[in-house]
Amino acid sequence: xxxxxxxxxxxxxxxxxxxxxxxxxxxxxxxxxxxxxxxxxxxxxxxxxxxxxxxxxxxxxxxxxxxxxxxxxxxxxxxxxxxxxxxxxxxxxxxxxxxxxxxxxxxxxxxxxxxxxxxxxxxxxxxxxxxxxxxxxxxxxxxxxxxxxxxxxxxxxxxxxxxxxxxxxxxxxxxxxxxxxxxxxxxxxxxxxxxxxxxxxxxxxxxxxxxxxxxxxxxxxxxxxxxxxxxxxxxxxxxxxxxxxxxxxxxxxxxxxxxxxxxxxxxxxxxxxxxxxxxxxxxxxxxxxxxxxxxxxxxxxxxxxxxxxxxxxxxxxxxxxxxxxxxxxxxxxxxxxxxxxxxxxxxxxxxxxxxxxxxxxxxxxxxxxxxxxxxxxxxxxxxxxxxxxxxxxxxxxxxxxxxxxxxxxxxxxxxxxxxxxxxxxxxxxxxxxxxxxxxxxxxxx
Numbered sequence: 001x002x003x004x005x006x007x008x009x010x011x012x013x014x015x016x017x018x019x020x021x022x023x024x025x026x027x028x029x030x031x032x033x034x035x036x037x038x039x040x041x042x043x044x045x046x047x048x049x050x051x052x053x054x055x056x057x058x059x060x061x062x063x064x065x066x067x068x069x070x071x072x073x074x075x076x077x078x079x080x081x082x083x084x085x086x087x088x089x090x091x092x093x094x095x096x097x098x099x100x101x102x103x104x105x106x107x108x109x110x111x112x113x114x115x116x117x118x119x120x121x122x123x124x125x126x127x128x129x130x131x132x133x134x135x136x137x138x139x140x141x142x143x144x145x146x147x148x149x150x151x152x153x154x155x156x157x158x159x160x161x162x163x164x165x166x167x168x169x170x171x172x173x174x175x176x177x178x179x180x181x182x183x184x185x186x187x188x189x190x191x192x193x194x195x196x197x198x199x200x201x202x203x204x205x206x207x208x209x210x211x212x213x214x215x216x217x218x219x220x221x222x223x224x225x226x227x228x229x230x231x232x233x234x235x236x237x238x239x240x241x242x243x244x245x246x247x248x249x250x251x252x253x254x255x256x257x258x259x260x261x262x263x264x265x266x267x268x269x270x271x272x273x274x275x276x277x278x279x280x281x282x283x284x285x286x287x288x289x290x291x292x293x294x295x296x297x298x299x300x301x302x303x304x305x306x307x308x309x310x311x312x313x314x315x316x317x318x319x320x321x322x323x324x325x326x327x328x329x330x331x332x333x334x335x336x337x338x339x340x341x342x343x344x345x346x347x348x349x350x351x352x353x354x355x356x357x358x359x360x361x362x363x364x365x366x367x368x369x370x371x372x373x374x375x376x377x378x379x380x381x382x383x384x385x386x387x388x389x390x391x392x393x394x395x396x397x398x399x400x401x402x403x404x405x406x407x408x409x410x411x412x413x414x415x416x417x418x419x420x421x422x423x424x425x426x427x428x429x430x431x432x433x434x435x436x437x438x439x440x441x442x443x444x445x
Contacts, residue, residue, distance in 0.1 A: 003082035004028060004106075010080075012054040012073040018302045019425070021047050025081045030115060030185050031108040034222045034245045037271070039436040042249060045119075045224040046428035049191040050300055051077055052100060052121045053424060056090030067091070071100075078102045083117060085178045087170075094126035095144040095162035097197055101174055106185065113220075114180035117187045118171060120163070120194030122227075122424070130159035131193055131229075132351040134260070134330045154330055156200065157260070160231040163197035164204065172212030185220040186211075191424045192256060195225035195248070196268075200232070202246040203269045218242045223270070225249070226427045229256050230266035237269060246270025251430065252277070252313040253421040255398070260333075261324035275430040276312075277445030286312070292433040293426070300425035307420045316421070319398045326391040341380050342387035350392050354378050355399065 005026040012019050029041045056069040069091040078086050083102030092098045098121040106115045123131055129142040136158035139146045147169070148161035175184070186205075190198030202223035205216055223246045237243075246269045250257045253276070260266040276289065290308055297306045309315040327333050327347055337344045345353075357374035381388045382396035399418065420426055431439075 006081070008077060008080040010051060010073065010077040012051055012077075014050075014053045014055060014301070014425075016055070017304065019050070019300045020302070021050055021300060021428075023047055023051070023077060023081060027082075027104070027106055027115065028108075030106060030113070030187070030220075030222065033219045035219065035242075037247060037273070039439065041222070042224055042247065042273075043428075043431050045187075045189045046226060046249070046424070046431045048117075048119050048189055049121070049194075049226055049424040050428050052090075052098075052119050052191070052194075054090075056098075074100060085174075087174060090121070090124070092124055092127065092166075093145075094130050094142050095139060095147055095159070096127070096166045097121070097163040097170075097194060098124045098127075099167060099170070099194070101171070103178060103180075105180075105182070112182045113185045114182045115185045115187070116171075116175070117189070118167070118174075119189040120167060120191070120197050122192030122194055127163075127193060128356040129352065130162060132348060132356055133159040135334060136162070137334065138348070138352065155233050155236045157196070157229075157231045160193065160196040160200060160229070163193060164200040167197055167201055168204065168211065172214070175211065175214045183220065184211075184214060184216050185222070186216055187222040187224075189224050189226075190228070191226045191427070192229070192422065195228035196231040198223055198225050199228050199246060199248065199268050199270065203240075203243060206240060206242040206245065218245060221245060223247060225268075225270070226424065227251065227254055227256050227422055228268050230258070230260045230262065230268055232267060232269065234262075234265050234267040237267060243269045244271050248272045249275065249427065249431070251275045251421055251427060253309050253316055255316040255319065255418055256422050258316060258320040259323070260327070261320050263321070263324040264328050272443070273439055274443045274445075275427065275434075275439070277442050289430075289433070293429040296429035296432045297425060300429060301423075306426065306429070309421065316398075316418075319394055322391050322394050326389075338389035338392055340388050340392050341377065341384055345392075347392075350395075354381070354396070 008023040010021045010023055025044055029038050051074050054071045054074040056071050067089040071088050071090050075086055082104050086102040088100040090098050101118040103116045106113045126142055134157040135153055136146055136150060147165040148158055152161055188198045205211060205221055206218055225248045228248045248268060248270050250272055252274055294306050333347050340350055354374045354377050357370045378396045378400055381393055382400040
């Protein structure tokens, strides 16, 4: 069983910062039924999400992977752990998904399998518009294609459903391109937007048992999601026991895992595992956990300090509660007019012209100007007691004072609490710094 188990020491660069990671892999994990939660596999998946953010370099020519970008550190790591036929797209468009895929032939007890690993990354540039477009009405205005159509409108977040169906198509094409006579074992990993797509894709595959013309048995489908947003109306989730094969690993401090709010009837498929207890402020060893994870974090993000919320999950939950009281469903999200700096806007318009424009950044002078305008609008609405509705003011304040708008403040306002709680390297650092018993204790608190 050559190259079934080992450790690869990987170097990468994310957001201009160097990082290192030990990739501990063991393909014998996939000899087991996927319904059994595998803590070591979860750790592996968490590290792979970190590698997926290795900074893409866009090129003029289409690369061997089929896209106009390359991630050489990531590609090298995938080959070192024994994968072949590697496909990487780190710069996907608005309704799509940044991802990587590779495969390996495995054999267990004399039976051969076609093992495929695919990982879905978080948002890249215009994908932020898709994240805040649950009804899919703003696709065309921002260059989208609407892979999922409108049939699930009001039931599933269509921005995430677009990403799901884009990846369904990509994986179907991949399996056609690299045909195998053997039964398929599929590992789907996702972080953030990628976790939402992986969560929805997992449910789709478990319900149908097929990916295009390719059969996939439930016991051969492994789905590990990190920082999963709520992507489906809770009442739409049936009682299929196979959903337990979808694993969601969540940080209770992570704002992203709470939107859209559960109190408004939104959720996600599968089982939930929590990196810390339900109320971090009451954990006696909270400081010890932060210290232990920092040992790993400073390797993933070289020599950088992790910034926790001072009040644990309470900070993010306060904002979510306010949102939940004001944004009750997808239609309300679009149609309720609120004030922002004395101008009437819907919640979606607020997100589109502030957070989306700011976080997505810009590739040309027009987009950069929009990002700068959004940055100052966030600052203004965060402190505007008279002209901005409470839910928008509190949301702006959360991102201004708990994240910090470096471009406007010289990195003097706030710290990266929101960003740090959500980063893939934070999730990986927590998982690597605790054991399975501790994960279960945190989950049950």
